[in-house]
Amino acid sequence: MLSNASARIFDVVVGLGSNVGQREQQLERAVSAIARLGAVLACSSVYETAPVGPPQPDFLNAAVRLHTTLEPHALLDHLLEIERAAGRERRERWGPRVLDLDVLWISGVVLATERLSVPHPELRRRAFALVPLLDVAPEALDPVTQQAYADMARALGTTGVRRVSFRLGDALGFP
Template sequence: MTLAGTHIAYIGLGANLGDAAGALRAALAELAANPGVQACEASPFYRSAPVDATGPDFINAAARLQTTLAPLDLLALLQGIELAHGRERPYRNAPRTLDLDLLCYDDVSLDTERLVLPHPRMTGRAFVLLPLRDLAPGLRLQGRGLDDWLAACGEQAITPLPN
């Protein structure tokens, strides 16, 4: 149950440079400590091969936030945390020290230059869908359950990491 004035947002987390798992843990702690975030629950961590990218394997997770931040304010928070962790964007899908994507925000549909909600590519990425299913197994995207979307992800390699 959410408090009045709060919203549920789902965040995708990933990294494949440096201490990737440490970067995800630190980002989760920074999100939880932000005054605009009342609760932050994380999925288990997974290792996945890059999809539409090159470089080492990624460490991925998802988080469910209870937040008072508006979508663009939450995006600004996520991008600020990325920058604090040395995120660079030399080219599309470059290896990264930290990647934080706003996946969903309540049932909001948004299509602006800065932000598209729900995230337009998440339904084709097992590294997003599997951790998201851990947090919200009944979540439906575009009228389909997460298991249906996962089945369509083919042979994308993803394995859970030990706790």
């Protein structure tokens, strides 16, 4: 874990997705790598979902909640490096991905830069991201609207989001 006694601690939810290769193992390796960036508080169940975009295999999606002292852009840089180490190549928008890591939410933070928007700009419209987020942060509010993500998920519905038989943190010893 990275630490700095005087640094701010960010309460973060990272979304994970994979639809290429050994999807489960990609997610597990990603959680292990994310754990080096802070203290993992919770791991969601894993969900299988249809892809957005061109025809491709279904995704496995999950979320990890952690406390980190990394500033949002530094966190993004680390997540991009984890993706690269997993073999992620950015070729086609919404194309197949060996690993996709997104900063979904940071408690109390609103950020909009060229590189990073928090909360994730598509979060409130994507059940495949909202459902895992709610596993790890059921109390989370959209910091822009102050609306509960649980209310957004109920309004959106969860059709097409199927829980699979394992919980991401179980095999790794995380909550």
